[in-house]
Amino acid sequence: MANDAIDHQTALVGTWTSIPDAPSEQKPDHPSEGLYRLKVNSDGTLTPLDVIKMKSPSWIVKSRDGRFAYTTNEENSGAVTALSVDKSGQVQVLNSVDSHGQQPTHATISPDGKFLFVANYSVAKGGAGVSVFPIHQDGKLGEQVQQFPFEQGSGAVKGRQDGGHAHSTTFTQDGQFLYAADLGGDKLHAFRYHADKAQPLEADSARDVNFTAGSGPRHMVFTPDGKHAYVITEMAGEIAVFNVNQDRLEPAGRIKLNCENSSAEYRSGGGIILSPNGKYVIASNRGSDNKLLVFKIRADGMLGKPVSYSAKGIEPRAFSFDGSGKYLYVTNVFSNNISLFHFDPSNGELKAAGDAAKLATPTDIKFFN
Structure with a gap:
């Protein structure tokens, strides 16, 4: 039965x-053409099916029911594309809207x-920040209803922090607050979420979190x-640990x-996710040290000593588990490959299983049943 479930998965x-x-x-033989659709085989490998042509769909987020997906088109003229995904894994473009910024990454x-x-x-300085779009019942995106520019950089790392750089947006578990990581400003910006308002975000600067200059929260x-x-x-190449108290983040520790x-070339924090059972944190380091690190979450929320694994590629930007939770996939942008790992949920161990697929400049991977 497990293999049947895996066989019916589609990877984007x-x-x-x-x-x-x-x-x-x-350098790949040919540049990528857009968003690739692949079949998940019973051994975890991926078979290419087709491509939805578009510019730089660098990040994919799926709706809770898996019927829709949204990609950030990471170009100078940023855009966001809405997609429908049917039960057979077929994908259709619904619409695309201006992201009202440059290089949307998340x-x-x-x-x-x-x-x-x-x-x-x-x-470039001046195009960073958080944009908010309503999602219609048919999955299409409406026009932007709010925008929060991130203008000020900390200036600590020249060329990287001359202005603000929004790198991600993440909700607290209760859905009451959104935190936006500002790599350029060394800050997490906090927003209260009002679901019943047309403009749902309210800045809550009292909950903002400042990082050591030059850290670059991602x-x-x-x-x-x-x-x-x-x-x-x-840039600091660390994981900052926080205790959450009434949706406020209280610093609890930092781990290299x-x-x-x-040295700087060995510090380049990338992605961070939880294992499907919520017991492990998995993170990547890049630069001259392309590896995955698996941390066991202790009872007090602190992280145990990491176990390190080669990412089996260059620049492990993002990684995801498939629907079965048995396989971990890593998109290695600069070596044009998606590496495959078997995951043991009982101890967090990863076992390298070669390439799941070869693809030009892969930046993210998500799974649909």
């Missing part, structure tokens, strides 16, 4: 459609499914019980992703 893989100019980039849906919150990263996750939160920092080499 987001990409960059322009080839990055990076020293470690292994998005999240409110727990009630009413709104999409988009993080416009913006490499992505975050909350434990299933909502009592603890973990934020991965890109690389204890062996403290």
Whole structure:
């Protein structure tokens, strides 16, 4: 039965459609054409089916019922695309809207499914911030109803923090607050969520969290019980641990992703997720240290000593479990491969199982049943 469930899964893989100019980039034969649809085989490998042509669908967020998906089109003229996904895994584009910023890198849906919150990263100064879009009953996106510019950078890391850079948006477990990670400003911006209002976000600066200058907060996750939160920092290469008290984040500790080499090229925090059983935090480090780290969550919310694994690729940007929870997939952007790992939920152990697929500049992967 488990294999039947796996066989009926479809994977959507987001990409960059322009080839990055990076020293470690292994140039693909052809640039990506957009959003790729792949069949999940019983052994965890992926078979390409087709491609939905669009520009740089770098991040994918799925609706709670799996009927819809939304991609951030990470271009200078940022956009967000709404998609329908039917029971057979067929995908149709519903509509696309201006993201009202540059290089949108992340998005999240409110727990009630009413709104999409988009993080416009913006490499250049002036196009960063959070944009809010209503989600219609048919899955289409409405026009923007709110925008919060992130203008001020901390200036600690020249060229990276001259202005604000929104990198992700994450809801607290009770759905009452949204936190937006500002890599450029070394800050988490807090917003109270009002589901019944046309403009649902209200800035709550008393709950903002400031990081050490030069940290670069990137992505975050909350434990299933909502009592603890973990934020991965890109430039500091750390995980910041927080206790959550009435939706306020109270600092509880920091853990380095690389204890062996403290030089800047070995510090580049990437993605962070929880295991399906909520017992482990899985994070990536990039740069000259492309690896995954698995942390067991202790009873007090602190993280145990990590077990480190090679990411089996260059620049592990994002990673996801399939619907069975048995397989972990890692999108390695600069080596053009999706690496596959078997996951043991009893001890958090990962076992490398080669490439699930080869694909030009993969940036994210999500699964649909």
